[in-house]
Amino acid sequence: MKKLLAPLLAAALGLTLLSGTQTAGARPAPDPRWHAAWGAAPQLPATGFTANWSQEGFSRQTLRQVVRVTEDGDRVRIRLSNAYGTSPLAVTGATVARTTTGAAVEPGSVRHLTFGGKRSVSVPAHGELRSDPARLDLGRLESVTVTLYLAGTTGPATFHSQAWADSYRAEGDHRADTTGHAFTARSRSWYYLNGVEVSGGTPPRKGGVVLFGDSITDGFGSTPNADRRYSDALAERIDRPVVNAGIGGNLVLNDSAWYGERSTARFRRDALDQPGVTTVALLQGVNDIGFAEAALKPDPQPTYKPSPVVTSAELISAYRRLIDAAHARGVRVVGSTLLPFKGTSHWGPTAERTSAEVNHWIRTSGEFDAVVDFQRLLADPKDPKALNPAYADADRLHPNDAGYRVMAAAVAPLV
Incomplete structure (x- = not known):
């Protein structure tokens, strides 16, 4: 591909x-x-x-x-x-x-x-x-x-x-x-x-924000024709331009015939080349981790390809490339831990281990300019590996409107 x-x-x-x-x-x-x-x-x-x-x-x-x-x-x-x-x-x-x-x-x-x-x-x-x-x-x-x-x-x-x-x-x-x-x-x-x-409008005090990622950033599960995506909720909270650069199903490491070029290839075009951008909030990796698990389920989604087993080291290396590219442009990067996704098509033993390793690195590496911990913020109080039902769409992988508002409230002070 x-x-x-x-x-x-x-x-x-x-x-x-x-x-x-x-x-x-x-x-x-x-x-x-x-x-x-x-x-x-x-x-x-x-x-x-x-x-x-x-x-x-x-x-x-x-x-x-x-x-x-x-x-x-x-x-x-x-x-x-x-x-x-x-x-x-x-x-x-x-x-x-x-x-x-x-x-x-x-x-x-x-x-x-x-x-x-x-x-x-x-x-x-x-x-x-x-x-x-x-x-x-x-x-x-x-x-x-x-x-x-x-x-x-x-x-x-x-x-x-x-x-x-x-x-x-x-x-x-x-x-x-x-x-x-x-x-x-x-x-x-x-x-x-x-x-x-x-x-010709009011000059933004701190420049624009680009939200970069996959279907969660793109707004999957939000109410259609209501402007209730994660990016919409953030724009309503901060007096700055917000651009949504999410693609549903997008992967960090591999191109997809259905879900766009890999993020390491499209990052410059879709995020860094946006006029006035000064901050990128990055949330991506669950598809790289989860497509391989989904391929093992009965009646797998045919568009979840390619689906190689991806290691945390491979994802971390890609995150570093994105951070370096942004910093070379003078753009800040806010890192986001992966949301809980137990009980979804993307979940399995390998995905559980890899997501935990990735989230630990995001929290502790110090390589992002700031970090928002969505994994803990949106976790089910009864099972922290699963998404809180109050914030979850029916597929339990994506947030609902309420979940997107919670995400925006957490990101707003960091961008």
């Missing part, structure tokens, strides 16, 4: 377009006036956990996506990713607007975006680009609607599998519609859109 994704990775990280007016090549110095206000880590088109439109792509259709920004501003720009496209992505037109309900937007707020001064743009295969800035006043924690009209046939789409929010599709060109009547199809994934950035 690593060999299959290596050319895509090299292209995605080294040959990107970073604005509508720049060409592929070296990454320019970050502009301190801009801050990442929302993000979603891109993934290879795949079936994933639920049905989506990534493999079929789009043709003569309008795609409308609603996201909540975590910073205010009077100018906005979007970032589009074609990281896993094998041909250029033709975007006929794009708009941004303030959200009202569902696919409807506030009349008078629709802004047509340009890319290098033009409304249409081609995103190179394996590349990304930013739009030009558009004037639009946005409040912190306000929802913004991004609409793309794709007049051509895109082929399989770079996407983010688990949005926990509805995206909408209409036949034909409806990019400037203020009602949602034409948007009759829904999906709970995001497509092509992997960032919203703002400028």
Whole structure:
């Protein structure tokens, strides 16, 4: 799998377009006036956990996506990713607007975006680009609607599998519609859109925070269309931008056809390259440990691959690489112990031993700039190896809304 994704990775990280007016090549110095206000880590088109439109792509259709920004501003720009496209992505037109309900937007707020001064743009295969800035006043924690009209046939789409929010599709060109009547199809994934950035608002005092990890960071088990992910709960507690860089099923050490590139490969793109980031909170490793156990269970989940037995030493070595990469950029890293997961598909004798060793290192090594102990904080009082039922989703592996609020409250003082 690593060999299959290596050319895509090299292209995605080294040959990107970073604005509508720049060409592929070296990454320019970050502009301190801009801050990442929302993000979603891109993934290879795949079936994933639920049905989506990534493999079929789009043709003569309008795609409308609603996201909540975590910073205010009077100018906005979007970032589009074609990281896993094998041909250029033709975007006929794009708009941004303030959200009202569902696919409807506030009349008078629709802004047509340009890319290098033009409304249409081609995103190179394996590349990304930013739009030009558009004037639009946005409040912190306000929802913004991004609409793309794709007049051509895109082929399989770079996407983010688990949005926990509805995206909408209409036949034909409806990019400037203020009602949602034409948007009759829904999906709970995001497509092509992997960032919203703002400028001109209140300067954040300490910079932005990126939450980096797997499905727990991504928000699995949270209430759909309610903004109750771990990242949402944190953004409501701190007056700073928060970006969610979680991918459900993601692994630290191995690429997955369903759950994205390994974290050691995507860390720079999805975390460190976010404008304005000064802190990354890292929570990951339970899939590396647990997929091997899940493979031994009756009727194993077919997407839990690759599933080699992973040692604590291998995970610790990878954590150190992430810490070093962040520190080289002057970014702090908050380490998080793995949550309790006894009684889940990921649990077994090897997983129990390895997770205990990993959590001990996270707590005691002193290599993180700060540590939050989720394992103890969310443990069942009757069995500390299991997740507290008050904080647990039905699968006992992921938190529920209450659990995510507890996590955010613990992280807030450390970031």
